[in-house]
Amino acid sequence: MADSILTNLAQQLGALALEEYKVSKGVGDDLKSLEKELRFMKKFLRNSEGKQQDHELVEELVNQIKEVAFEAEDIIETFLLNVETQRGRTTFGRVLHGPGYAMMLHGVAKRIDAIKADISGIYANKEKYGIEIGEGSMNPHxxxxxxxxxxxxxEEMVGFEDVTNTLLKQLTEGSIGLEIISIVGMGGLGKTTIAKTLFNNRIIKDHFKSHAWVSVSEEYNTSQVITDILNRVAPNMNGLEDLGNDKLKEMLGDRLKDKKYIVFLDDVWQQSMWDEVKAYFPNNRNGSRIVITTRIAQVARHASHREPHFLRFxxxxxxxxxxxxxxxxxxxxxxxxxxxxxxxxxxxxxxxxxxxxxxxxxxxxxxxxxxxxxxxxxxxxxxxxxxxxxxxxxxxxxxxxxxxxxxxxxxxxxxxxxxxxxxxxxxLWLAEGFIQxxxxxxxxxxxxxxxxxxxxxxxxxxxxxxxxxxxxxxxxxxxxxDLCIREAKGENFMWAASKISNPSSVLNKSKPRRLSVHRHTTRTILSKEWEPSSMRAFLSFESQNTYVSSTFWKKLYTEYKLLRVLDLGVAIKIETMPDNISRLFNLRYLRFFLDDLNIPYAIYYLRNLQILFVEGNASHNISMGLLLELQKLQQLILGNSITRLYGNPTTMLPKKQLNSLRALTSIYPDSVFECAIMNGLCPNLRKLSVCCSKDHEWSLKNFLASLHHLQSLKISFLDAFHNKIIFKGVSEAELPLCLTKITLKLSGWLEDVLHMLGKFPNLRILKLVDVNYSGLTIREGSFPRLHTLHLDNLRGGKVTVHRPSLHGHAELGCTQLHHLFC
Structure with a gap:
């Protein structure tokens, strides 16, 4: 872990301009000196790799370096945070806070000197362990x-062929009543592997009308389990998370009624779980089946009178x-x-x-x-x-x-x-700086x-x-x-707070660098029993819908000052954020569920933000002028919402552009957005998803002419429309060479659209979703580079795909088609 920390710190320090710190009484020079020390430590760590397990003293030495690396990371990022704070102050404010600022810088200088002394002591001992300092480059292999x-x-399974064949027979033959079949064995013995093999078996796919796979786990949530099953047997249903258990039971019964279904419940731990969900499954007397995998024989026997299948070594x-x-x-x-x-x-x-x-x-x-x-x-x-x-x-x-x-x-x-x-x-990896x-x-x-x-x-x-x-x-x-959690905790890399009702009782005033909370998110944030000042990432996987208070936000921006990652999941609903959230100067990744129309203004002042995920089902509005403040933004992912951009592109662009933006989804392509694209809003965009309606006539011409690096394009239609407008004014000569993937969703269909799609010179992937059509005809010479054709929920005529290598139709296109998904 120290190696990745040192790499990030050395890069940060190497990017600093020394002249920016002339007022810092030598701190800038100390930081530059520390950069050299950190790079040397990194080489040492790479050359000691693998020797920690052989020599306890080497392990102790590496642990010392980790401690020094953590301390150096805190000092440097706190220093940069304070410098940024000073830059944001008025002249009066600088005068007012000047003495305190000078004292802070002096303290940083002293702590850096102490760290350098520790590093020197570590180097003095390295000869004892036979570790030579090399160049420290990436492992060539x-x-x-x-x-x-x-x-x-x-992927052919090794072992358990006898068990698999027996289970396959039981699932497809025997009683017409609903049967529960269980697979029992210790962790690592292959329960899930066998169940997955059966789930993906073509005989099973053909024998049952509806199929569902759900992972239950030790800490299950009944509503979530049923919701997951509904999402498998009836995809694209919205609002399920807001329904009570009685309504979910009714809906699942309706979807499974009169159907021969099979449901796999993987990793069941408690008898109570089965007692809570069994009434949701109707007995249609048509041979439906439920498969349970568990480590506990008592759970299996409780769910069914049929003897479980016990896996052997x-x-x-x-x-x-x-x-x-x-x-x-x-x-x-x-x-x-x-x-x-x-x-x-x-x-x-x-x-x-x-x-x-x-x-x-x-x-x-x-x-x-x-x-x-x-x-x-x-x-x-x-x-x-x-x-x-x-x-x-x-x-x-x-x-x-x-x-x-x-x-x-x-x-x-x-x-x-x-x-x-x-x-x-x-x-998350990118935001943390793990990828070199x-x-x-x-x-x-x-x-x-x-x-x-x-x-x-x-x-x-x-x-x-x-x-x-x-x-x-x-x-x-x-x-x-289990191994991952143990090692992450031992490295002080991350704490996973999941099986506890009182997080503070477990954390016990520790200083984890990252915290993942699966329950009691607010309580964990507000806890006074542990130290948040060194926290770099906070992730919530809360399943209970809740809103956060002003106290929650204040705790974040006053005590979690060094956060790089803040992921609040989808259960915590956000209506607004305080302006002071801009104090999270280091924040690079932000994900939350927005339960309001407008993106909170506070977000636009997070100047180091690289990745922004805004979940939510409602339409959202984004100010173009404020968005342009996020100069380091690389991904703007707007979930299932329909987002509109507002502002005057002609006065704002191209004075300022989002040159770092690579991915943008999902946006409404109205005149403001078209004008912004034409004036260079995001010239280096590679992935774009737009969601449009018949209320606005538009064509791809302006997008294709302005987005020279676009590789992936998704177009979703909210209602029926005239497809001719998609490619209005686009000539074959203007089709981009770099566009390799196109997705069309919820649209009507005209042959002209298919004809134009077939002319894209380097189109490799075409995905058609929820399309109404009368028939698909591929013209001669179409789709010269198409590799994958994905057809999802098409409604209408017959689809025929000719592959010359298989059918001898050499005059048709799709000569490189390898994958067809239906």
Missing amino acids: FEATLQRRRKEVD FTPEESWELFEKNVFRGDPFPPNLKSLGMNILERCKGLPLSIVVIASMLASQEKSERIWERTLQDVSVHLGKDEACLEILALSYHNLPVELKPCFLYFAAFPEDHEMSVRRLIA PLGELTLEEVAESYLDALIDRSLVQGGTLRADGGLKTCRIHDLIR
């Missing part, structure tokens, strides 16, 4: 893996097959490593999760006897311990490249069984490669896919989450 996408591994043959598949992935197994591999497997005791994690770790390292002998020794050390499984899994964490460790530990923030949005996760530049890749592409690397090591599991084949969601196994 890790860097090479980031230059390519994650290698796809065959892997046999030596199954263990070897799983191990070999994950280490070498089809390549030959070197004979000199087989004996070591067998010994490592023996210590995994037939637990599939341990086998996969250890195998994935070895797959990412040099295939040598030296590495495998060390791994065997490490695994053997932990045998017989109370948490032997967790310690074995921890080996994979300790062997991660330093770039990946903070990214992995961030998973400690998320609730159990939470399906994480990859877009949101990467935005690499070659010509964008930071987002590097972040995706980091996530791929964690998946490659089996520490993270991929979830649902985007239309382009990339990951939309991801998750982690419960045992991996």
Whole structure:
């Protein structure tokens, strides 16, 4: 963790202009000197990587550096915060606060000198441990893996074929009454893997009319469970979170009535959970099924009279097959490593999760006897311990490249069984400064490669896919989450406050750098039992709808001054924010649910804000003049709302532009917005989503002519309209080369639109959602580069997709179509 902190600090200090600190009596020079010290410490940490586990004194030395890094981070960011505060004062205010400011700077200088003395003491001891100071560059092997996408591994399940076949038969045959079938086993044994295999099985998809998968977890919420099921069997329903249990029960019964359905309830812990939800499922006498996975046999027997399926540990043959598949992935197994591999497997005791994690770790390292002998020794050390499984899994964490460790530990923030949005996760990583530049890749592409690397090591599991084949969601196994929480707490990286009714009783005046709260958000913020001054991130996963008070806000801006990330989720409703929220000078990421028409003015004074997520269902208004104050804004994501821009573009632009803005969703494309785009509001925009209606006639011509870097465009229509206006005035010669993805949603359909879409020279992904049409005909030569066609809820005629390589229709387009989603 200290490595990422030092990297961020060195970058901050390197960007400071020394002349800005002439009034600071030498503090600027001290900061520049500290920058050199921090870069040297970073090299030391990289060269001590992996040696902490071998030598207790090395571990103690690294811990000292972490403490120094945390203290240096607090000093520097507090100093910058005070400098920014002084810049915002009037002349009278500067005079009034001058003496106090001078004292603050003097205190900073003294503390910096103390830190430098500590660093010198650490360096004086380094020779004892045989650690040489090198250049400290990124691990070459890790860097090479980031230059390519994650290698796809065959997803065919190893082991439990007998159990899977038995379950498949029970689900599709037997009694016509509603049956509950359960799978029981300890964590890491493969319950969810088997259930997922069944859920995705084509026989199951064809046999049942409605399908739903819901993760329950130990701390369940009945309303949320039913809401999740409704969202699966009847998508695109709004306002479910505001309904009571009786209404939810009625709605679910209506959706499942007369349908043959299957529902998977994954990770059930309490008998009471089943008692609360069982009445929601109608018995249609048509062979419907419910599948429960649980660690507790009593829960399974309580839900059904049918005997549960108890999972066993892997046999030596199954263990070897799983191990070999994950280490070498089809390549030959070197004979000199087989004996070591067998010994490592023996210590995994037939637990599939341990086998996969250890195998994935070895797959990412040099295939040598030296590495495998060390791994065997490490695994053997932990045998017989109370948490032997967790310690074995921890080996994979300790062997991660330093770039990946903070990214992995961030998973400690998320609730159990939470399906994480990859877009949101990467935005958090970026705001925290975890992602470092690499070659010509964008930071987002590097972040995706980091996530791929964690998946490659089996520490993270991929979830649902985007239309382009990339990951939309991801998750982690419960045992991996336990490991993540333990390590994050031990590193003082993050506290996850979830299973407590009184957060202060657990935090006990500690100084966590980040805090994730799953309940009692307000109480946690207002707690006086712990120290918030060093907090860098506060994330809430509150499930109970609530509003926050002025006391809540005051506590934030007076005591959480160094926050970089503030994510209040969707359950905490925001109507307004006090102007003093601008004191959060460091804030780079803000996400909240807005229950009002206008974006609070206070947000526009967060000058370092990079990522803004505004959730909500109502329409919102944004002042263009104020928006232009957010010069560092990179992503403006406006949830499900329809947002209008107001102001006079011709007087404001192009004097000031949002040059850093890369993503903007969802905006109403009226005349003000069109004019703003034409005058250079966001010239470097790559992703745009607009939501329009027939009340405003518009065309893409002005957008395509002004947004030269646009890669992804989504157009949603609120009502029926004349499609000809979309491409009004657009000629084939004006179609952009960089636009690779187009999504059309809730629209009527005309052949002219399809014809024009087929002319986009580099269109790779076309997604059509909720489209009314009479028939789709692809003309000759259309869609020359189309790779993925996603058709979602189309209504109308027949859809025919010709692929020359499969059907011999060489005269038609779509010659590169690889993926078709319907």
